[in-house]
Amino acid sequence: MSNLTAEQPVNVRTISEGARPFEVVAILVKRSMIRVRRMPSAFIPSLIMPIFQLIAFSGAFGFAVTSLGIKNALDWYVPLNAMQGASFGALGVSFGLINDMQTGFFDRILMAPAQRWVTVISSLAAAVVRCFVPITFVVIVGYIGGMNTPGGPMAIVCVAIASVAIALVAAGFALGLTFRMRNLGAATLTQFAIFFTIFLSTSQVPLSAMSGWLRGVARINPMTNILRFARQGFLGDVTWEQSWGGLLAMGALLILTFIYAMTGIKKFDQ
């Protein structure tokens, strides 16, 4: 039996004081990573699939890309598969959230003295941490396969920025949907949305090689700009001209999906 006396100081914060936001974020990110360690079967596919796709795309469609003057097909497909891997890795937060909703743990998080934005930011931060694993693996496989980086280290920086941004966009969209739908369909729908958005861009070949309807769709798809930003260091130098469109697209998508996630949690509260 505990024997607390007045002399023993107890470290308790008042509710009005609230929990320190970054402490909460750190704890929830750690919890998400523990889930990855305890359920590797749920995370491993998001690691294997981008690597398999990298091998399959560069092996199968290599000719279509190299015939356009690109030295190595991997230079074209590494950024694509890093971004795809990052987005699917980030989706794990949606699966985790659904699990928490089903087990009632999410209600306890809502009852805790933490602000709502902290809950959303925690999931987004967990998505960022998760997405670094597939990005690293894809880049390593690319190096082993002999990819070129004429843009130097900035090539890797650009692909990392683009991949993290896409992971955040995917996670934000998935969270918004999950708060509204409250079932696994949210994660599945997000997977479809990412899949189609990525493939309806310059994912396979450059705009100049496309024909018909796809060319028109890819031209207005923001993913085309983001892919151009991610690929520039693999195909040549990193320049502002190649960057600004991608940065603008990433910024706009991040703001929109963050708003979608925040309005989602508010709806969930109501």
Added chain:
Amino acid sequence: MSIALADPKMMASSSSGSSLFRHTFALTRRSVVGRLRQPAVLAPAFIFPLFFAALGSASFNKLAGDPYFTANIAKSFMNYAVAGAVLQGVLFGSTSAAGDLATDIEQGFFERLLASPISRTAIVLGRLAGSMVVAVVQVVIFLAIFLIAGAHVESGPLGFIGLIGGGALLALAMSGMMAGLAIKSGSAEVVQGAFPLVFVLMFLSSAFFPRHYMKGWYRTVADWNPMSHIVEGMQGFMNHDLNASQFAKSWLLPFCIAIVSIAFALRALNNRLAAS
């Protein structure tokens, strides 16, 4: 309280040829109706192949400017992509059909089938025949869509039949393998978990891009992958005059695989019966 008794005539004839046919037919019908009642499960087998074919046609159509491609492979990339879409659709469909069989096992319906006076073989064959029916419908719909979009079956009406038959036999082969896995494991999750293997088989073949343009180890794997030869048989129907090699590749090869896979499924069934 009422007790349902099995018809003695039916029990007596459960092992005869005509009853095997009747039972298989009834279970085929159940399988097809079951698939039609789950449009959400069936949809990916239609949407993804058509999407990838449309994407490939728009992305790689400039390849049709290559003289080798035009002379030896296809006149347009869309004509080339049709067979890949058929292969993809049939593989998706066969996997989810086996998933239904595993669900039957998980939910106890399979046990009820075993307890009823029907042929054991019909339980497997009904599911496989159901897959074939769905595959035939799939191929017909795909061909109709591609023909409207401007594709041509260069080998004529017999080539059309060749494609449908090839799709049905491939469905038989793949669903046999997956049904064996479903019966062996009794888990829909295991069947779905095996799908990436099917995905790998499909991508490491000439389903999406001609083998002629592949290089290195990837080309070697594609050369040895039976899926390459099956899909090339189907591509032959789409892009060349009718010849025997098209039937050998797209009918005989899946038929041989089907014999092995059905034997695997029936053996898995026997083992399950022996264990229960």
